Amino acid sequence: MDSVWFRDERRPRGPRLTRERIVEAAVALLDAEGVDGFSMRRLAARLGAGTMSLYEYVAAKEDLLDLALDTAIAEVESVADPEAPWRDVLTRQLASSRQVMLRHPWIPALVGTRPLLGPGSLARSERIFAALDRAGLEGPELTAAVSAASGYVHGFVAEELAWRSRFRDPAAEAALRDRAEELLRGRDGDYPALAKHFRAGEADFDAGFTLGLSIVLDGIEARLTRR
Incomplete structure (x- = not known):
């Protein structure tokens, strides 16, 4: 895979355009149109x-996607104390990652397809790896722990974004959730565990994310502790 991060390119100096201004506009266009609506023609306009x-x-266009993605990821807050x-x-960095992805809902579509090798991405990854390294994890266990935690965040946000894009009317969302709970109550003989525990009406994404993240970190x- 080719990437802007693998090349040492000279940047031309012009009176009006700069790479930084182009990348800023690319982030704004992605925020407005998503990855499918992004094109060099629209960006130029x-x-x-x-x-x-x-x-x-x-x-190439892919270079701009890499640069825009790294610029957005650089917004993730992290704990500076080594x-x-x-x-x-x-906890702090992954919670901030969710907020950044909600501001830039195109990130999940790119994060699994582009090399995360820019300075913004590497700085955030370094802090997580360093924290778990100090705690005593190493090798495949450390990598798997990072993948489990980041995978939880990306999966949760992707589902949250899909739901939010589908249901913009709170009343319609509440009506659907009520119907789902009613359906399960009527089928408690077939799905007793779901009827007992699943609460479709509990739609607090913030609380759900925090609880789920704590369970991942407990693991x-x-x-x-075993080590």
Whole structure:
């Protein structure tokens, strides 16, 4: 896979455009149109420039996607204290990752398909790896722990974004949830566990995310305790 991060490119200097301004506009276009609506032509129109002029600053559309993705990921807050407890580091950084992805809902569509090798991405990954390394994890266990935690966040946010995009009317959402609970109550003989425990009406994404993340981190902590 080719990527802008693998090349050492000279940046042209122009009176009007800069790579930084182009990347800023790319993030704004992705926020507005998503990955499917992103094109060099639309980006050039947003900048009031010719499409071909953009290629003086980047070699391809994919370069802009990489640069925009890294710029967005750089917004993730992290714990600067190198001695902070690992659980504090992961909780704060992963919760911030969710908020950044909600602001930039195109991130989940790119994060699994582009190399996360920009300075913003690497800095955030370094802090999580360093925190778990200090805690005592190493090798495949450390990598698996990071994958489990980040995978939980990405999966939760992808589902949350899909739900939010489908249900913009709170009344319609509440009506659907009520119907789902009524259906389960009527089939408690077939699905007793769901009828007993599943509560479709509980739609607090913030509380659900926090509780789920704590369960994932409990698993990492149990692994550390056994070691």
